Amino acid sequence: MDHTCSEHICAANVPIFADLGPAELARLHEVIVSRTYPKGALIVAQGDAGGSLHIVRAGRVKINRISPQGKEQILRFLGPGDFFGELSLFSEEPMPFNAEALAEASICTIHKDHVENILRENPETALKVVRALSHRLRETEQLIEDLGIKNSEQRVISLLLQLAAKSGRKDPQGSITIDLVASREELAHLIGTTQETLSRRLSSLEEDGLIAIIGQKKIVLKDPAALEARQFA
Incomplete structure (x- = not known):
């Protein structure tokens, strides 16, 4: 079942939104939709149209890709406060991965248009997103290094x-x-x-x-x- 976050607070405890004031959070809650997924459910599927930012409010999520030969490649595991789908905000490309609930997971979703408004109006929030993406890139580089030399x-x-x-x-x-x-x-x-x-x-x-x-x-x-x-x- 879907809920607006005016009923189920999603953004207040998410690190990337920590600098938003009460009025901005209230406006954000009006446009966020929260949904609970059971264990094993697909939150987004590889090849789906993008256009939204998804935030893990509770639970754990596995991000993976499936090769044309059917082999799974696990990219990362996400927990509360983490987000995914950000690359689709800046391109028209379909989702390049699956997101699966490892346990019952509560996910908050914000449409691309609302995210763009937040980032334009709140430079500190935009900077937090960039830092989070930079950290994710470092993790990916570390994984590649580990696979190659360790x-x-x-x-x-x-x-x-x-x-x-x-x-x-x-x-x-x-x-x-x-x-x-x-x-x-x-x-x-x-x-x-x-x-x-x-x-x-x-x-x-x-x-x-x-x-x-x-x-x-x-x-x-x-x-x-x-x-x-x-x-x-």
Whole structure:
């Protein structure tokens, strides 16, 4: 079911809109539509017409492409406050990827025309979008570098550190807990390895006391500094 964000507040807690005042947020809420997608649902499909900015209000989203041969290429995972579809705001090209809900996800959508108005009238917001895109480009470049020069253990460590930086919970003792929404198969695809290799590398890191694996969906980085040092050993 769709809702306007005058009923379901979407923008107030989104980082790129943090500089908007109450009046601007109220105007934005009138044009944003919020929709909840069940786990596994396609939010946008590769080849769809673009023209809107989509913001993850709650839940987790997988961004991927499917090759002509049917092979999946996972590009990134998104969480609350992240956005996608921004490239379609500046071109008429169709969506180059799929966006799939990894768990029940609440998505706020703003049409291109409204986004353009916001960016024209609020330079600080436009700058935040540029910075977010720059950060995303750096992540992509890092992934390409990892795939090209790092071995499988180094790529696994790099993945764990990225997940920790993005959504990990740090405790007073310095360890960081990561909740895994994506499957191990999906995480393996992201870093260009197999599920079996990923599992072996995780087990090795656990045996060495650097991480603790709790079930299938939780990993604790017991010593993040030592883990990072292991990546370059």
